[in-house]
Amino acid sequence: MTDEHELIRIRKEKLKKIKEQGIDPYALHFRRTHSSESVHECAKKISIGEVLEDLEVAVIGRIITVREHGKSCFAHIRDDSGDIQIYIKANAIGEKTYGLFKLLDIGDFIGVKGKIFKTRTGEDTILVSEFSIFSKSLQPLPEKRLGLRDIELKYRRRYVDLIANKDIKPLFKLRSHIISSMRRFLEGKGFLEVETPMMQQIPGGAMAKPFVTHHNTLDMDLYLRIAPELFLKRLIVGGFEKIYEINRNFRNEGISTRHNPEFTMLELYQAFVDYEDLMHLTEEMFCVIAEECLGKTSIEYQGNKIELKKKWKRLSFVDAIKKYAKIDLESVSDKELKNSAKELVPEIRKMNSFREIVDAIFKKVVVPNLVEPTFIVDYPERMCPLAKKKKDNKNLTERFQPYICGIELGNAYSELNDPMEQKERFLDQIKDRKMGDSEAHLMDEDFITALEYGMPPTAGLGIGIDRLVMLFTNSPSIRDVILFPQLKPLI
RNA sequence: GGGUCGUUAGCUCAACUAGGCAGAGCAGCGGACUCUUAAUCCGUUGGUUGUGGGUUCGAUUCCCUCACGGCCUACCA
Numbered sequence: 001m002t003d004e005h006e007l008i009r010i011r012k013e014k015l016k017k018i019k020e021q022g023i024d025p026y027a028l029h030f031r032r033t034h035s036s037e038s039v040h041e042c043a044k045k046i047s048i049g050e051v052l053e054d055l056e057v058a059v060i061g062r063i064i065t066v067r068e069h070g071k072s073c074f075a076h077i078r079d080d081s082g083d084i085q086i087y088i089k090a091n092a093i094g095e096k097t098y099g100l101f102k103l104l105d106i107g108d109f110i111g112v113k114g115k116i117f118k119t120r121t122g123e124d125t126i127l128v129s130e131f132s133i134f135s136k137s138l139q140p141l142p143e144k145r146l147g148l149r150d151i152e153l154k155y156r157r158r159y160v161d162l163i164a165n166k167d168i169k170p171l172f173k174l175r176s177h178i179i180s181s182m183r184r185f186l187e188g189k190g191f192l193e194v195e196t197p198m199m200q201q202i203p204g205g206a207m208a209k210p211f212v213t214h215h216n217t218l219d220m221d222l223y224l225r226i227a228p229e230l231f232l233k234r235l236i237v238g239g240f241e242k243i244y245e246i247n248r249n250f251r252n253e254g255i256s257t258r259h260n261p262e263f264t265m266l267e268l269y270q271a272f273v274d275y276e277d278l279m280h281l282t283e284e285m286f287c288v289i290a291e292e293c294l295g296k297t298s299i300e301y302q303g304n305k306i307e308l309k310k311k312w313k314r315l316s317f318v319d320a321i322k323k324y325a326k327i328d329l330e331s332v333s334d335k336e337l338k339n340s341a342k343e344l345v346p347e348i349r350k351m352n353s354f355r356e357i358v359d360a361i362f363k364k365v366v367v368p369n370l371v372e373p374t375f376i377v378d379y380p381e382r383m384c385p386l387a388k389k390k391k392d393n394k395n396l397t398e399r400f401q402p403y404i405c406g407i408e409l410g411n412a413y414s415e416l417n418d419p420m421e422q423k424e425r426f427l428d429q430i431k432d433r434k435m436g437d438s439e440a441h442l443m444d445e446d447f448i449t450a451l452e453y454g455m456p457p458t459a460g461l462g463i464g465i466d467r468l469v470m471l472f473t474n475s476p477s478i479r480d481v482i483l484f485p486q487l488k489p490l491i
Numbered sequence: 492g493g494g495u496c497g498u499u500a501g502c503u504c505a506a507c508u509a510g511g512c513a514g515a516g517c518a519g520c521g522g523a524c525u526c527u528u529a530a531u532c533c534g535u536u537g538g539u540u541g542u543g544g545g546u547u548c549g550a551u552u553c554c555c556u557c558a559c560g561g562c563c564u565a566c567c568a
Contacts, residue, residue, distance in 0.1 A: 006537065007501055007519060049526095065528070072525040089525060106518075119526050143502040143517050145529060150502085152560045164502085208567060253567040254492085263568075347493095347565065363567095401568095408568060439567080464568060477561095488559065 011138045014103040018133060021100065029132035030111055033058045037081035043116050043124035051117040051127065059084060059126060060111040060134055062163070063104060065144060071098065074125075077110065085125040086112050093128060106144075107137030107163075155485050174293060175469045175481055179246060181292040182266060182465075185285050191242040191268060196231035198224060198248070204447065205229025205386070207355075207439040208251040211261075224250035229386065229460065230447045232269050233415060236458050237450045244268035246465065257477040258407070261486050264465040266410075271456045274414040275398045278461045279375050282402055282410070283312055286373075286468075294472060301405040301471050304371055312373040312402070320376055321358070325365045329358065329380060330395070353437040355383045370403035385425040385441050387413035402463075404471055412461040419451035 004012075018025045034042070034057040046052050061077030061084065071090035076083045090098035104110060113130040142148040147165040154161040162168050183193065201220070203210035205227030213222050228245050235243055248262050255261065270278070287309045290297045297309035318329050327340050334354070341357045345364045358380065370376070377400040381389055387397035398414035416422050426448070432440040469481040479485035 005501065010519070067527045067530050068524085069527055069530075070524040072527090074527045074530085076528075085528075087526075091525080119528090121526070121528080123526090123528075125526085140501045140518060143504095145517070146503045148502075149504095150498095150560090152498090153502095155560090206568080249568085251567065254565070256564090256567085257562080259567060265568085359567095360565095411568080462568090467568075490559070 007140045008138050011105055011136070011140075014105065015136045015138070018100070018103055018136065023100075023133060025133045025136045027134070029134065030058055030113070032060045032111065035059070035081040036061060036077070036079050036084035039084050039116055039126065040082070040124050043118060046116070046118055048118050048122050049120055051115055053115065056113055056115060056129070057126060058111060058113045059086075060109065062137075063106050063108050063110060064141075066106060073101065077112070085119075085123050086114075086128050087117075087119075087125050088128045088131070093130070097131075101131065104133065105137060105140075107139070107141045108133065109135035109137075152487070155479060155487055156490075158483050171473050171475070171481070172483060174473055177293045178289055178469055178472060179264075179465060181289045182285065183246065184292075185288050186244050186268065189242070189281075191244045191270075192240065194232070194235060194240070194243050194245055195247070196225075196228045196235070196245060198250075200225050200231075202442050202444045204441060204444050206249075206251075207441070209253060209439060211250050211252045226251050227265070227462070228267050229462075230444055232267055232460070233455060233458070234447065234450045236269050236271055236415075237453055237455045240269075241271040241456075242269075255486065257479070258467065260466065260478050260482055263478070263482075266463040266465055267460065268462075269415070269458055269460040271458045273459045274457070275377075275400055275412055275459050278412045278459045279312070279314075279377075279400055282375075282412070282461065282463075283308075283373075285463075289468075290472065299472060299474075301407075301474055302476060304405050306371075306373065306404060308373060310373075312375055314375050314377055314400075316378045316396075317362070317376050317380065318378065318396070320366045321362060323366075324369055325361050327361070353382075353432045353435055353440070354380075355432065355440075356437060358383065367403065367408065368406045371405055374403045375400040376403060382428070384413065385429050386416055386422075388416045388418075407467050407471060408464075409467050409471070410461060410463040412459065415455070415458045415460050417451060417455040417457060419448050422451055423448050 015025060036059065039057055039059060042052060042055065042057070059077065059079070061079040063075055064078045064083065065076045067074040073088045075086050075088070077086055088098065088101055111132045111134050112126055112128045114126045114128045117125055117127050119125050142160065142164040148154055148161050154165070199213065199222040201222060203223035203226050206229065208226040210223040210226050213224060214220070215222055227249055228247065232243060232245060244266060246264065246266050249265050250262050252261065253259060287297050290299065290308055298305065298307045300306070321327050321329055325340070325344055327337065332340070337357055341361055345360045378390060378396045379387070379399045381395055381397050384397045384399050387399045390396045390398055400412050402409045416425070426441060426443045429441040430443060466478050466481050469475070470478060473481060475481050
């Protein structure tokens, strides 16, 4: 108790004095009639110096600024809709009540009742006739002008970040709008939202290391899903034709400005279409979301101005490697490829499988150039064990990934629906795994069984929601768009 | 995991280059002020300088350890 900070001790003393007056400082004392925003709406009827008679409003908010002025005081209170100024005068509410008001601090929640007027500078203000304490704040808030700058504290105490930094709440509101807009778009297209297991016995549908957990009663290890893909395809087998899931994936990999261990994905599957159709769907979805959430179809990301409403570029994976890395994947030998990789990506450690080497070259040499909206299409078969091969070139698959401003935003295929071929591809993956590729797929016998019942030709698309939000909010780090990013504990 | 930069009052930052009593603004506290809004004016409290060690007469400052974080990089999406 003795090491309690002075600022907190003083606030606790004020709290005690409030309680001694028989007041419960954490109770709901009355219902509000107006939000800050609606007070401003009402105030449009009056002009400077005028009082809006015949209307008493009750507003509740957090005190964010205080300007004492003799035996009167101006303050701003904030609710979810915005800020409103209040004006308290000792001779209007009585000396005793004014004394109670002086026990309040910045950060406290109060409710006020009173009439609306406009000050001589024209600011909408509530002339307080009565107030109540709704919650006493014991922690001092950050600096009022500069806010909370400390990045670590912003992430650890996001609630303070939201209070102290004005642009944080709008950003996360926009994130919500983007997701609801996406849902509306997909519902409008006839897609049905479904939920599939987060805990899986065989983690599949992507190349990544999983988190392991344990079910005590079944005495069995389970994996947090790295992707919902194989379950969503089972539902297509079951007869659903248009489904999607927006939910968390978990990947036990490094953390960076583009990676958080848990992240939010859209995955959708549509029967009887191919990846070409999903490219059109992607273009349309991005434009509709941008229009609904930003009011325009152009975005600016880290200095790049991007127009979304146009036909996005298509560039084949092989051509992209040819163009930026000067390697012809169709003729290069494994040895030549390894030598090129050493030159282009000297920091690469893993040189085991074809997939890893080509992937490394692609990410290092090609991706930074993909600023304009671009679909990279037709990836080599060995990189995509769940994708259908192209009709005219069996070395390539019908796959695309959308890129904007060097950000990989998703992944899509015409899904492989031949059970026997899928089994062969899984067996190839197991070979890669034995060569040291720890992210190669595992055999999922039940998924093969599902395909054996017959999956219609289907295309699937995944979109990384966090990265989409980064792009739409001009955020340089994924942690800026995740409310509670993963951090190490302090002790 | 590797590299690099950072950690000073509740918050935002100085002081470190070249070792010599750790400062300011905001917030807080006391006072003046009944149309202020970065309110103003007067006064004032608040520090184990992230942790542990080393060098030194003396360390916020130089060296090392560890912790946490940012950025780059690797893995990955």
